[in-house]
Amino acid sequence: MPSLGADMEYGTLVEWRVAPGAVVHRGDIVAEVETHKGVVEVEIFDSGVVEELLVAKGSRVPVGATLARIRSGDGAVPAGAPVATAATLAAPAPPPAPPAPPPAVMAAPPAPTTAAGAPAPVRPAGRASPAARRLAADRGLDVAALRGTGPGGAVTLADVEDAVRARAAPSPAATAAPAPHRASPLAQRVAADLGVDLATVPGTGEGGIVTRADVERAAASARGAPTAGAAPAAAPASAAGRHAAMRQAIAAAMTRSKREIPHYYLATDVDLSGALRWLEAENARRAVAERLLPAAVLLRAVALALREAPELNGHWVDGAFRAGGGVHLGVAISLRGGGLVAPALHDADALSVDALMRGLRDLVQRARTGMLRSSELTDATTTVTNLGDQGVRTVFGVVYPPQVALVGIGRITERPWADGGMLGVRPVVTVTLAADHRASDGHRGARFLAALDRLLRDPERL
Amino acid sequence: MTDVGTNGAAIRAAVVRALQRIAPEIDPAALRPDVSLREQVDLDSMDFLNFVIGLAESLGVEVPESDYRQLATLDGAVAYLAAHGARTA
Numbered sequence: 001m002p003s004l005g006a007d008m009e010y011g012t013l014v015e016w017r018v019a020p021g022a023v024v025h026r027g028d029i030v031a032e033v034e035t036h037k038g039v040v041e042v043e044i045f046d047s048g049v050v051e052e053l054l055v056a057k058g059s060r061v062p063v064g065a066t067l068a069r070i071r072s073g074d075g076a077v078p079a080g081a082p083v084a085t086a087a088t089l090a091a092p093a094p095p096p097a098p099p100a101p102p103p104a105v106m107a108a109p110p111a112p113t114t115a116a117g118a119p120a121p122v123r124p125a126g127r128a129s130p131a132a133r134r135l136a137a138d139r140g141l142d143v144a145a146l147r148g149t150g151p152g153g154a155v156t157l158a159d160v161e162d163a164v165r166a167r168a169a170p171s172p173a174a175t176a177a178p179a180p181h182r183a184s185p186l187a188q189r190v191a192a193d194l195g196v197d198l199a200t201v202p203g204t205g206e207g208g209i210v211t212r213a214d215v216e217r218a219a220a221s222a223r224g225a226p227t228a229g230a231a232p233a234a235a236p237a238s239a240a241g242r243h244a245a246m247r248q249a250i251a252a253a254m255t256r257s258k259r260e261i262p263h264y265y266l267a268t269d270v271d272l273s274g275a276l277r278w279l280e281a282e283n284a285r286r287a288v289a290e291r292l293l294p295a296a297v298l299l300r301a302v303a304l305a306l307r308e309a310p311e312l313n314g315h316w317v318d319g320a321f322r323a324g325g326g327v328h329l330g331v332a333i334s335l336r337g338g339g340l341v342a343p344a345l346h347d348a349d350a351l352s353v354d355a356l357m358r359g360l361r362d363l364v365q366r367a368r369t370g371m372l373r374s375s376e377l378t379d380a381t382t383t384v385t386n387l388g389d390q391g392v393r394t395v396f397g398v399v400y401p402p403q404v405a406l407v408g409i410g411r412i413t414e415r416p417w418a419d420g421g422m423l424g425v426r427p428v429v430t431v432t433l434a435a436d437h438r439a440s441d442g443h444r445g446a447r448f449l450a451a452l453d454r455l456l457r458d459p460e461r462l
Numbered sequence: 463m464t465d466v467g468t469n470g471a472a473i474r475a476a477v478v479r480a481l482q483r484i485a486p487e488i489d490p491a492a493l494r495p496d497v498s499l500r501e502q503v504d505l506d507s508m509d510f511l512n513f514v515i516g517l518a519e520s521l522g523v524e525v526p527e528s529d530y531r532q533l534a535t536l537d538g539a540v541a542y543l544a545a546h547g548a549r550t551a
Contacts, residue, residue, distance in 0.1 A: 283527045288518040291527065293507050336487060336504075364508050389506035 001033065001055075003063045004040055004377045005249060009157050011035050012060040012211055013067065022050045024070065029373065031067065034212065041373045048072040058213050135160045135252075191215045209245060246339035257401050261316075262437040267394060268449045270456050271419070272412055272427045278459040294412060295386055296357035298429075300462045301455040302384055302407050303327045303348035303356075309448035311440035312405035312433070313381045321404065321439040330380030330400065331360065333367040342400060343372050344380035353462055388412055388429070397434030404436035405445075472550035473521065474540045480516035484509045495536040521548040 001011045015032040018024060029041045030050075048070040055067045135157060136142070146163050148155040187210045191198050201218040203210035275297050283291045306313045306327045314324040329348040334340050343366075345351070345359045366372055383400050388411040395408025410430040417426040431452060433445045455462060478490045485503050493502060505513065514533070518524050523546050525533060533539040 280527065288511075288515050288524050291511060293511060295507065334506075336485065361508065361512075365512075 001061050001063050001065045001067060002042060002374050002378070004033070004035055004374055005253070008035055008063055010060050010062055012213075013055050013057060014039060014212060016053055016057060017041075018050050018053075018068075020050050020052055024048060024050060027375070032371070033374075039371055040377060041371050042067075043373055043375050044070070046070055046072060060211070135164075187212045187215045243338050246335075250340060253400060254398055257398050261399050261401060261404075263399060263434050264437045264442055264445065265396060265432065265434050266442060266445045266449055267430055267432040268453060269415075269428050269430050270453045271417060272429055272456060275456050275459040275462075276412070276427050290354075292353060292357050293360075294388075295409075296353050296360060297459060297462060298386070298409055298431075298456070299329060299331070299345070299348060299356050299360065299384060300351070300353045301452050302382075303329055303351070304455055304462070305448055305451040306382055307349050308451045309440075309444055311444050312435055312448055314404060314439070315381070315402040316404050316436055316439055317402055324381030326381070328379045328381045330383035330403070331363060332383055332385040333364050335368055341367050341372065341377075342380060342383045343367060343376035344378075346375070346379065382407065384409065394430045395432050397432060399434055399436055404439040406434045408432040408434065469548075469550060470540055470544055473543050473548050474536070476520045476548075476550060477517065477536060477539050477543070480513055480520060483516055484512050493536055498534050499536065499539075500534070517543065521550065523548050 001013075004011070011033040012035075013031055014034045016030070017032065018028075018030045024030060024044050025047045026045060027043050030044045031042045033040050033042050050068060051071045052069040053067070054069060055061055055065065061067070136146070136155075141160060141163055146155045146159050148159055188198065191201070191210075198210055198215070201210050201214050203214055272294070276294065279292055279294060279297060286292075306329075310323050311321065313327055315322050326347045327349040328344040328346050330342040330344050332340055332342045343363055345356065345363060348356060348359075351359060363372075363376070380400070380403060382403055382405045383397075384407045385395055385397055386409040387395050388409055391411050393410045393413070395410055397406035397408040399406045408431070410432075412427050412429045414425050415428040417424055417428060419426075431449060433449055435445050478493070481493075481499070481503060482488060482490070484505065488503055493499075499505060499513075500510070503509075510530070514525050514530070517533075517539075521543055523543050525542070525546075529542065532542040
């Protein structure tokens with residue numbers, strides 16, 4: 001089970017896209033996994049033949065668990081499954097504070113073939129996942145005093161959340177008060193299809209979230225009972241649930257960023273008259289479906305400028321900077337109804353403006369309505385936030401860990417502009433850089449923004 | 463396509479459908495025809511481009527970028543599209 005974000009501890013396998021005997025190639029989509037960020041297509045990290053699927057459809061397993069066994073191309077049978085290696089790659093940095101025992105999720109037994117999460121009889125003292133430790137510390141809870149339901153009795157994030165909720169509850173007698181309801185997007189869709197009122201479904205997922213299995217169980221029992229029928233409350237409850245789950249994911253990432261990353265901030269104004277003239281001329285001769293947005297040109301320039309500033313492109317892991325294996329631009333995409341994802345455009349520096357535009361359209365559409373792929377959620381080496389459409393002039397970014405830089409793009413506005421002793425009116429955009437001072441210095445950051453400015457003034461060469 | 467009124471209504475319906483494809487949550491009855499769509503529907507530039515692409519597909523009108531302003535409101539869009547030969551089925 002790959003980690004699809006620093007705060008992810010479990011995933012539910014909702015669909016296998018391959019069967020034993022299938023030939024797979026690195027990058028192929030092999031499964032669909034449901035997390036609180038939605039359903040994600042999981043890509044395989046190796047090529048070979050699928051030998052065995054170890055996790056049944058519908059099972060909820062911890063990050064790091066082996067999902068399938070693949071015989072690699074040369075005929076050798078590796079001990080572990082390549083799918084699981086994603087967890088190692090995307091594993092969160094260890095928590096800074098106490099000398100922690102090995103993270104429980106990573107130490108999980110290699111192949112839990114049944115549904116995971118069964119409480120172990122004995123809990124080794126003090127075992128807790130990094131995310132659980134952080135939340136417990138934030139809320140002033142002692143992890144050692146909490147009941148762990150994770151692998152080997154480890155305390156998981158969900159356990160800490162339960163404890164926080166239990167403490168917040170007025171009294172144990174108030175059992176009639178319903179817990180705030182949350183449901184995964186997939187569960188919401190299934191509930192809508194089956195006519196199940198989510199507010200009546202007990203959630204067994206992470207943090208009490210309602211999963212597809214819960215909905216299907218509820219639908220099955222409702223068929224036996226005469227009291228089926230969707231209440232009008234279903235829609236708001238599910239929308240609120242999705243929103244709450246995503247807010248938690250954002251909260252965890254941004255809290256970590258502000259706690260761990262010493263940010264520095266730089267800004268520059270860029271004259272876009274040349275770039276916009278070029279764009280206007282291009283679009284005037286293009287069919288509607290082929291037109292370009294300024295965002296595509298800006299992303300192209302950012303990707304090329306990052307080539308010249310490798311210290312801004314990569315991850316801060318285990319106390320050291322690790323350069324990205326390519327410029328994989330995370331693009332912050334706001335979702336209707338709130339929330340945000342920042343999936344990656346792979347090798348953006350190798351894509352033409354046209355290819356970037358197609359990639360961006362595809363990514364926005366899939367982020368909002370469909371499905372993202374696991375590599376898109378884990379591979380971004382720098383993120384770009386474009387808030388120009390909201391009328392914002394300057395973006396003061398928050399770096400998305402473990403990345404080390406965030407490029408902010410504001411609104412393109414006409415401004416008075418002095419050039420060569422002449423004052424004129426030009427379309428100008430304020431571009432900002434928020435960067436991790438552990439990985440780079442202001443001097444490097446300034447050179448990056450200067451490169452961006454130079455590239456945008458010469459759009460024909462982009 | 464019998465008279466202008468019927469055609470106008472058909473175009474209006476097509477415009478609303480194109481909007482709903484981008485923003486499924488909108489209530490067509492609550493849309494104010496004379497208020498900016500971007501303001502009412504929270505469209506970013508990608509959404510607006512997809513809206514224009516949707517109009518080209520359903521009504522056969524390729525709106526040039528320089529005319530985007532005329533699509534600012536529902537009334538404006540319907541008038542513009544009717545004047546530029548929108549074909550409704």
